[in-house]
Amino acid sequence: MADRDATRLRLIRTGGIGPVTYRQLVARFGSAEAALEMLPTLARRGGGAPPRLAEAGAVAREMAATQRLGARYLFLDDPDYPPLLAELDTAPPALIVRGDLSLTRAMTVAIVGARNASAAACRFARTLGHDLAAEGVTIVSGLARGIDTAAHVGALPRTIGVIASGVDVVFPPENAALQEQVAADGLLIAEQPPGTQPLARHFPSRNRIIAGLALGTVVVEAAPRSGSLITARLATEAGREVMAVPGSPLDPRAQGCNLLIREGATLIQTAADVLEQLRPIDPRSVLTPAPAYGNPPPAADASDADRTRITGLLGPVPVGVDELIRQSHAAPAILQTVLLELELAGRLERHAGGRVSLTF
Incomplete structure (x- = not known):
């Protein structure tokens, strides 16, 4: 083997x-x-x-x-490979993982947003992550500053961190303790080999994994041109739900979310709104690997x-x-x-x- x-x-x-x-x-x-x-x-x-x-x-x-590093490889044809991610034509042929893979078998929601998020938005993301995790939902995000960090902290230990570097590289540096906690109590996923630095070209690839792991993506705060909107677009292309939290039209950080809502994303204000949007989806699509659509x-x-x-x-x-x-x-x-x-x-x-x- x-x-x-x-x-x-x-x-x-x-x-x-x-x-x-x-x-x-x-x-x-x-x-x-x-x-x-x-x-x-x-x-x-x-x-x-x-x-x-x-x-x-x-x-x-x-x-x-x-x-x-205490990590292991997960190949596309392995039985433990996340079934929703495997549906993507661009699913990574190999992942490097640390932690609890069973988290990918539960209903999974991505929470993403601005790195320079407002205090109110971070509090909302933390509360949303906590409330959804309390309902048995797994929260996936990118371990970045701002909204990502807040969502992980609120959801621990029911959280998945997807990073744009090797599993031994921390970015941003201040999230070193959080990344280790996610790996120890939740699940840490990387596509890049150990030692790889988080180069700009790696982040869109990281975003497709976040979108692919989740039944739906919630954008809490985002500028019109941001990685969070890339994740939302990738979720749409994968046939997943896209949800957004409305914000003040006077705050540039809310313009991306308001634009998503205007274009048809579901307006989200509470965890109950997210669950109402996703629970009608047949749970067998989460528990049973889907046929290969490559x-x-x-x-x-x-x-x-x-x-x-x-x-x-x-x-x-x-x-x-x-x-x-x-x-x-x-x-x-x-x-x-x-x-x-x-x-x-x-x-x-x-x-x-x-x-x-x-x-x-």
Whole structure:
């Protein structure tokens, strides 16, 4: 099992292998080991150089560091992998976790908001987290300053912290004690390897995990352009409920929430409002892993004519995969095969909403 985990992790850590690509490779070739062997061939078909494989020694050192930290890996096909998160096409192929995984099997609500939140908003988030946890709801947030911190403190120990760094890195530094308490009494989740610093590009990835873990996301306070609204958008794309707490139109920190409400988010004032919105959802969707809704397995191969036709429809402007299927008249599996080859060759970029573009 350790060798299998190391092989899977080596494929995941190889440059250019994202969540969608990982799923397609394993679906097509049956194992990470077989996929690693085929990467050079697929990249050549896509017209580029093969990606540089992650070194086995580096993966072994990462796994040893994870074990020393008291954490463990959770792979996408593991039975303990959070079922709601597994529904996302972009679900992380591997998570690094510390704590109580049973928290992901309960009804889960995300509470997010501004880092520079007002005192009143922090008090509201803390109370909301406490009241929902008292009803058996698990609260997930990002261990950031402001609303995130307040929600975690109120919900302890029924809380999940998702961070944009390695499990051994604390950001912000003043949350060191809180992060350790979440790991000891709740659940701490990271997608990045140990030692990884919280770079700006990691936060949108962290936000998709927060949205994916939860049946619904509550935004307490947020500016019009903020990570909290990104989380709300990702929740909408995943078919989850989005809720928002109204605020004064005179406070810029409330503009994002008021905008969400105007666009159709549910107005929230109490924990009872959240429960009323979510409890009609069939609880079996939480307790039983949902079927995989990922892309179908790629076909055995695509012809040169297929590659020419599909590549000709691509350009620097992102276009939806469904539109490519309509215009190319190619079978979905054939299209996915060509996109996979282009991505492994470094010629394709994937965007939010199932869109792709060529890189030049």
